[in-house]
Amino acid sequence: MFFGSDDKPASIVEAVNELPESGVTIYALKALDFVVPDEWNNTTDFDTLMREVTGEDDDEFLEEIKAKAEELYADEEEGYQTAIKIFKMVDTADMALGAAAMADKLADSVGFLSFMKDLTPKADTVQSIDLAIKITAELLAFTKINGIPGDSFGDFVGALGNYAGESKMRMAGIVAFDGVLPLGPDFAELVMDKLQSVSIDKVEDNSVFQKMSEYIPGIGAAEKLGFIKEAFGHTKGWISDFQSENNINSEKIINSLSEYISLADTKLDYVAAFLDASTNYFEHTGTQTVASRLIERAVNEV
Amino acid sequence: MQKFRISLFALLLSSAFLFSCGGKKKSNTETTKTNTTTNTNSTATQEKPKQEEVEGGALNKFFPKDADGYKVVYNQEKDGFVQASLNKDGKEVGTFAVSDLSTNMDTKAKYKKSTMKVAGYPALKKGSKGHTILVGDRYQVSIRSKDASFDEKMRKAWFEKFDLSGLSKLK
Numbered sequence: 001m002f003f004g005s006d007d008k009p010a011s012i013v014e015a016v017n018e019l020p021e022s023g024v025t026i027y028a029l030k031a032l033d034f035v036v037p038d039e040w041n042n043t044t045d046f047d048t049l050m051r052e053v054t055g056e057d058d059d060e061f062l063e064e065i066k067a068k069a070e071e072l073y074a075d076e077e078e079g080y081q082t083a084i085k086i087f088k089m090v091d092t093a094d095m096a097l098g099a100a101a102m103a104d105k106l107a108d109s110v111g112f113l114s115f116m117k118d119l120t121p122k123a124d125t126v127q128s129i130d131l132a133i134k135i136t137a138e139l140l141a142f143t144k145i146n147g148i149p150g151d152s153f154g155d156f157v158g159a160l161g162n163y164a165g166e167s168k169m170r171m172a173g174i175v176a177f178d179g180v181l182p183l184g185p186d187f188a189e190l191v192m193d194k195l196q197s198v199s200i201d202k203v204e205d206n207s208v209f210q211k212m213s214e215y216i217p218g219i220g221a222a223e224k225l226g227f228i229k230e231a232f233g234h235t236k237g238w239i240s241d242f243q244s245e246n247n248i249n250s251e252k253i254i255n256s257l258s259e260y261i262s263l264a265d266t267k268l269d270y271v272a273a274f275l276d277a278s279t280n281y282f283e284h285t286g287t288q289t290v291a292s293r294l295i296e297r298a299v300n301e302v
Numbered sequence: 303m304q305k306f307r308i309s310l311f312a313l314l315l316s317s318a319f320l321f322s323c324g325g326k327k328k329s330n331t332e333t334t335k336t337n338t339t340t341n342t343n344s345t346a347t348q349e350k351p352k353q354e355e356v357e358g359g360a361l362n363k364f365f366p367k368d369a370d371g372y373k374v375v376y377n378q379e380k381d382g383f384v385q386a387s388l389n390k391d392g393k394e395v396g397t398f399a400v401s402d403l404s405t406n407m408d409t410k411a412k413y414k415k416s417t418m419k420v421a422g423y424p425a426l427k428k429g430s431k432g433h434t435i436l437v438g439d440r441y442q443v444s445i446r447s448k449d450a451s452f453d454e455k456m457r458k459a460w461f462e463k464f465d466l467s468g469l470s471k472l473k
Binding site for chain 2: 055056057061145146147159162293297299300301
């Protein structure tokens with residue numbers, strides 16, 4: 001797997017080629033196919049991705065595009081590496097949190113249901129901060145890829161409407177797995193309320209915040225929280241519309257997930273805790289997004 | 303679809319734990335590394351402009367304007383490069399890009415073999431879905447098709463909708 005492998009960013013070709021073809025992340029994302037019907041087919045081979053993005057099939061031309069994409073990715077100043085780091089960081093933090101909570105139980109041969117009992121759902125405030133930081137991460141990665149200022153809230157919200165394929169799938173993941181399942185159908189309002197009332201101490205203690213902090217504009221936790229609030233505030237309306245337009249509700253998510261994963265009659269927040277601990281959908285689809293944008297650029301520069 | 307079994311869960315969760323350990327270590331290293339190279343307070347200023355190339359923002363004004371149901375949506379703006387999508391009825395039918403070839407001599411050299419002119423400038427066919435022209439011996443304008451409705455003839459016609467004369471004078 002790609003995440004947590006080493007300190008040096010892999011080349012973009014390796015990053016895509018190392019993405020898994022199956023696993024909990026992939027099954028969880030496939031369960032959200034109803035949001036983006038047939039738009040996401042989990043391309044995990046860079047050459048195939050080049051053909052899909054460019055519509056070209058001449059090997060020599062494709063090799064030129066690949067070389068240009070690698071060259072652009074290797075230049076840190078271009079921002080693509082930072083975008084991948086941001087996508088990766090949000091998920092890695094989740095993995096650590098979820099895994100640590102259940103680490104003691106791993107040695108036991110527990111049954112599925114008792115295993116689920118050992119998961120610890122996050123408190124609403126923690127979940128709300130995490131979700132808002134994921135939205136902030138999406139904004140920051142977007143600005144890095146597009147080369148625009150980090151506080152381009154309007155451009156970001158405008159672009160969300162044009163999100164397709166793996167990017168739209170990632171947003172569906174936020175709404176379904178980080179919003180509706182753990183926090184309920186009115187999660188967007190709840191998250192905003194929590195962001196308004198949360199203490200700075202709580203934010204500083206939040207492990208996702210600690211990891212993402214250096215990428216969030218602002219001096220000190222209070223200013224950075226202000227940025228997160230602004231990012232979420234600008235995005236909230238789009239999120240609610242996206243949720244209702246695509247009919248993303250817990251029943252639909254669970255029914256769809258059950259086609260891939262045995263969930264029995266598990267409580268929603270426990271399913272959310274399980275997905276949080278066992279998936280890296282942000283990094284997975286984020287890698288596909290960065291690679292696609294690089295290919296789109298490279299084909300115009302060769 | 304095959305469902306997960308208990309043993310698979312255990313394996314995956316072991317993996318999750320192992321990876322999380324690796325992830326923590328990585329993050330610390332990244333923090334140290336990134337602090338030395340990035341501005342903590344503004345993500346906007348992290349990428350320094352390369353001196354040789356024009357800023358991406360300087361290229362936008364030469365792009366075609368929205369017209370006849372077509373909408374130009376900008377999506378990448380880097381030093382020496384701007385890219386936009388051409389949308390019709392909410393669907394992407396093509397892409398436009400302008401790149402400064404000051405630091406991309408490989409691409410510029412390809413025009414020596416150009417035998418075609420489009421809009422009065424040396425032109426090349428790029429793959430089966432794209433055309434590019436070299437403007438002012440410096441800027442490459444690229445038009446690519448994303449939909450069958452936007453064909454080769456359309457690509458060639460849309461070059462004329464750029465302010466090519468203005469672009470050719472940009473220093």
